[in-house]
Amino acid sequence: MREPVLSIRNVTKHFGAVKALTNVNFALERGEVHALCGENGAGKSTLMNIIAGVLQPDEGEIVLDGKTVRIGSPAAAQSLGLGLVHQEIALCPDASVAENIFMASISRQRSLLMNYRKLEREAQAVMSRLAPIDVRRKVGELPISSQQLVEIAKALTLDCRVLIFDEPTAALTEAEARILFEIIRDLKANGISIVYISHRMAEIFELCDRVTVLRDGRYVSTDRVADLTPDDVVRRMVGREITQLYPPKQPAGERPQEVVFSVRGLGDNERFRDVDIDLTRGEILGIGGLIGSGRTEIAEGICGLRATTNGQILIHGKQQAIGTYADAVKAGLVYLSEDRKGSGLFLDLSIAKNISVLNLDALTGHLGLIDTVGEGDLARDFAQRLNIRMGSIGAPVSSLSGGNQQKVAIAKQLAIQPKVILMDEPTRGIDVGAKSEIHALLRELAQSGIGIIVISSELPELLGLCDRVIVIREGEVAGELGMDDMTEERVIRLASGVGNCQIGRTRLTSEHAA
Amino acid sequence: MLADTLGTKAVRPRSWKRIGSMREAGLIAIILALCVAMSFASPHFLTLGNFRAMLMSFSVEGVVVVGMTILLIVGGIDLSVGSVVCFAMVLSGSLFLAGLDPWSASLTGILASALIGCVMGFFVTVVGLNHFITSLAGMVIVRGLCLIITKGTPLSLFTLPPAFKAVGQGSFHGVPYVIIIFVAVVGIFDFLLRRATALRKVFYTGSNEKAALYSGIRTNHVKFWVTVLCSTLAGVAGVIYMSRFGAATPTFGVGMELNIIAAAVIGGASLNGGSGTILGAILGMALLSVVTSSLVLLNVSVYWQDMIKGCILLAAVSVDHFLNKRKPS
Numbered sequence: 001m002r003e004p005v006l007s008i009r010n011v012t013k014h015f016g017a018v019k020a021l022t023n024v025n026f027a028l029e030r031g032e033v034h035a036l037c038g039e040n041g042a043g044k045s046t047l048m049n050i051i052a053g054v055l056q057p058d059e060g061e062i063v064l065d066g067k068t069v070r071i072g073s074p075a076a077a078q079s080l081g082l083g084l085v086h087q088e089i090a091l092c093p094d095a096s097v098a099e100n101i102f103m104a105s106i107s108r109q110r111s112l113l114m115n116y117r118k119l120e121r122e123a124q125a126v127m128s129r130l131a132p133i134d135v136r137r138k139v140g141e142l143p144i145s146s147q148q149l150v151e152i153a154k155a156l157t158l159d160c161r162v163l164i165f166d167e168p169t170a171a172l173t174e175a176e177a178r179i180l181f182e183i184i185r186d187l188k189a190n191g192i193s194i195v196y197i198s199h200r201m202a203e204i205f206e207l208c209d210r211v212t213v214l215r216d217g218r219y220v221s222t223d224r225v226a227d228l229t230p231d232d233v234v235r236r237m238v239g240r241e242i243t244q245l246y247p248p249k250q251p252a253g254e255r256p257q258e259v260v261f262s263v264r265g266l267g268d269n270e271r272f273r274d275v276d277i278d279l280t281r282g283e284i285l286g287i288g289g290l291i292g293s294g295r296t297e298i299a300e301g302i303c304g305l306r307a308t309t310n311g312q313i314l315i316h317g318k319q320q321a322i323g324t325y326a327d328a329v330k331a332g333l334v335y336l337s338e339d340r341k342g343s344g345l346f347l348d349l350s351i352a353k354n355i356s357v358l359n360l361d362a363l364t365g366h367l368g369l370i371d372t373v374g375e376g377d378l379a380r381d382f383a384q385r386l387n388i389r390m391g392s393i394g395a396p397v398s399s400l401s402g403g404n405q406q407k408v409a410i411a412k413q414l415a416i417q418p419k420v421i422l423m424d425e426p427t428r429g430i431d432v433g434a435k436s437e438i439h440a441l442l443r444e445l446a447q448s449g450i451g452i453i454v455i456s457s458e459l460p461e462l463l464g465l466c467d468r469v470i471v472i473r474e475g476e477v478a479g480e481l482g483m484d485d486m487t488e489e490r491v492i493r494l495a496s497g498v499g500n501c502q503i504g505r506t507r508l509t510s511e512h513a514a
Numbered sequence: 515m516l517a518d519t520l521g522t523k524a525v526r527p528r529s530w531k532r533i534g535s536m537r538e539a540g541l542i543a544i545i546l547a548l549c550v551a552m553s554f555a556s557p558h559f560l561t562l563g564n565f566r567a568m569l570m571s572f573s574v575e576g577v578v579v580v581g582m583t584i585l586l587i588v589g590g591i592d593l594s595v596g597s598v599v600c601f602a603m604v605l606s607g608s609l610f611l612a613g614l615d616p617w618s619a620s621l622t623g624i625l626a627s628a629l630i631g632c633v634m635g636f637f638v639t640v641v642g643l644n645h646f647i648t649s650l651a652g653m654v655i656v657r658g659l660c661l662i663i664t665k666g667t668p669l670s671l672f673t674l675p676p677a678f679k680a681v682g683q684g685s686f687h688g689v690p691y692v693i694i695i696f697v698a699v700v701g702i703f704d705f706l707l708r709r710a711t712a713l714r715k716v717f718y719t720g721s722n723e724k725a726a727l728y729s730g731i732r733t734n735h736v737k738f739w740v741t742v743l744c745s746t747l748a749g750v751a752g753v754i755y756m757s758r759f760g761a762a763t764p765t766f767g768v769g770m771e772l773n774i775i776a777a778a779v780i781g782g783a784s785l786n787g788g789s790g791t792i793l794g795a796i797l798g799m800a801l802l803s804v805v806t807s808s809l810v811l812l813n814v815s816v817y818w819q820d821m822i823k824g825c826i827l828l829a830a831v832s833v834d835h836f837l838n839k840r841k842p843s
Contacts, residue, residue, distance in 0.1 A: 305727075305728065324730070324732075325727070325728060325729075325730045326730035326731075326732070328730075329729075329730045335728070337725075337728055342722075342724060342725075343722070343724040343725050343727075343728045344725055344728070345722070345725060346717075346718055346721040346722045346725055346726075346788070347721070347722065348721055348788050348789065349717060349718070349721050349788070353714070353717070353718075357718055357726075357729045357731075358729050358730065360711050360714065360715075361711075363711075364711040368710050368711055368712060369709045369710055369711070370709055370710065370711050370714055372708075372709065412729075
């Protein structure tokens with residue numbers, strides 16, 4: 001094609017000790033739709049946030065129209081003509097659609113009063129291109145898919161040369177996605193360059209001109225879409241060397257084939273349906289799938305943290321009545337939240353109080369008083385077993401590093417001697433050392449007879465740690481992989497609905513593609 | 515992730531207990547310093563009579579502070595306590611005037627106060643309003659009830675039997691019963707707050723409600739009962755006031771809630787929930803009381819008192835904010 005409008009040269013970005021991007025190169029040509037692919041954590045969002053001025057690169061340069069630029073803030077990115085449609089919706093729910101669409105220009109304007117009529121007229125003109133949404137309505141009243149469309153409309157009003165779409169179709173219906181594709185083609189025809197981030201191969205192959213693949217924060221390749229097949233892209237996304245050591249697995253033959261935990265036909269009529277899971281003694285079962293596929297919702301449904309409409313939970317063959325999380329805890333079923341700070345720990349309470357929270361009944365004496373000596377012993381015992389590095393058990397959890405906080409969260413679960421633990425992203429955001437300690441601990445727990453289910457977005461973790469992996473796609477079990485047929489490629493195929501494994505409900509299958 | 519690399523350095527052996535006791539030691543130091551300064555400034559300050567008057571003046575409010583502190587720890591607030599104190603007072607008083615014996619009348623007053631707490635707890639947990647708005651409405655409605663019960667005029671209760679008046683006015687070996695009740699309530703709740711499982715759940719709920727819910731704690735139950743407790747203790751205070759004054763005024767306790775919230779916050783309770791101690795709140799109350807007494811003895815116009823108390827509150831909260839910002843996140 002023609003000269004690049006935007007090039008990223010040798011950009012590197014660290015978060016603490018973690019290298020999110022290493023010498024990444026990326027070139028966007030004028031008037032092209034350029035897909036950016038990679039697994040969760042490959043560095044796509046970091047790269048886009050650098051372009052949009054949200055993050056600053058540690059090294060490397062950004063060249064816009066032949067000139068090196070520094071993008072110090074999102075406002076600076078906008079004035080350079082770089083727009084980003086966020087994956088997460090960032091709108092003011094109490095303001096009208098029109099006010100949201102023109103928020104940037106409202107904050108810039110100098111006149112004292114708002115001209116609502118003009119604002120609404122102009123906003124409606126933009127909005128109507130996408131969907132018949134009344135711009136006078138409040139954003140908070142709209143369903144998520146409409147909010148996503150408002151987010152897109154907002155980006156369209158910014159006079160952009162480059163527009164970045166971060167998984168724009170994640171919350172859209174097929175009809176809405178079709179309209180979006182038409183608009184993207186229009187934008188392209190007007191010379192606007194588009195970066196399109198998506199996990200959905202069918203969309204990439206329908207819409208995009210070129211595709212760049214990132215893996216582990218490094219640049220892998222850029223090709224014309226016409227020269228590739230979806231399989232090629234998937235292969236490039238996964239082809240990695242294993243850099244971490246995982247505890248040795250135990251072949252199924254050496255384990256007793258006793259089922260300790262089963263889920264039968266679980267569904268909530270909304271986010272997931274017909275989920276069947278069987279967990280045998282000593283096994284670590286992985287649950288994979290894309291973000292938003294319903295993995296967390298299923299785990300919450302199993303533990304009574306989310307209402308379900310169908311299905312049964314069995315522990316050691318006995319059916320459990322689980323209506324609330326307290327019921328689950330009583331039955332010996334605990335859940336480690338993926339959101340450690342938001343819903344996992346009490347950051348400003350002491351380590352001892354965090355570890356004892358699930359176990360209060362056991363620590364309570366006749367008079368309803370807590371045995372604080374026993375509480376301290378419990379905390380010290382787990383701190384030692386899990387090697388929690390801390391000042392004292394009386395120190396607030398907020399004083400610990402991420403890895404040690406996670407160990408406290410796990411200790412909290414172990415304190416009630418559970419039969420089954422569901423762990424959602426057990427090693428998210430913690431350093432490599434603590435990560436392998438936790439992996440070793442999980443294997444040890446599994447061998448001691450506790451059922452372990454690990455939900456993870458990190459494929460190496462899923463494959464390295466688990467004996468068997470179930471892949472969820474759009475709220476359903478898309479497939480199961482045993483130890484022998486477990487590869488990253490197969491997980492991604494199942495998760496994104498590519499290739500021969502049950503195309504199922506994927507939005508844009510080949511017969512839809514134009 | 516940034517925190518991880520700093521992690522090893524961030525682990526400082528600064529225990530939670532020490533932060534708490536530091537605050538209380540600081541308050542005691544300030545109170546003592548004020549007392550020393552005042553003993554030079556006024557010959558009347560360092561007298562048994564003045565100390566007894568000060569203790570008496572905050573003892574009854576101290577009972578209310580206990581409930582408020584626990585409510586603040588759970589992340590709530592109650593603006594209606596002043597009205598509820600008055601409500602218990604005028605309801606018991608008018609029942610007594612209607613012929614009920616004073617003990618039954620008082621018990622009814624306390625139970626009715628608890629019922630007000632139940633109603634507010636219902637609106638907070640079932641309807642889902644926040645504590646501030648619910649108790650603001652409660653404050654106005656209950657004050658209205660007081661005016662309805664009394665038809666706007668003070669009730670004169672000089673016919674109360676001496677045995678009942680003794681609760682508020684009498685003493686045991688020179689120690690007023692009011693102070694004994696106060697010390698007992700403070701002692702019991704301070705102990706329970708540290709040791710009782712039920713009250714531990716108050717800390718969990720206030721510290722991180724979602725995490726508490728994810729730990730199987732029924733946070734709505736906790737919030738409901740703490741709301742009821744706060745109103746009940748306000749009812750107890752109202753009955754003691756009735757005994758002490760031998761009268762019930764429908765405008766009694768206007769503005770009391772602010773004094774009480776201020777005392778708890780000066781004592782270390784956070785409006786965000788999750789932290790606070792009874793001892794701290796009582797020391798906060800003592801500080802305000804010493805300041806008030808000092809201003810009176812120094813012949814400072816009463817018009818200045820509120821302003822000065824407000825400044826103390828602002829200073830205490832600012833110090834808190836400053837200390838919190840330096841805490842590792």
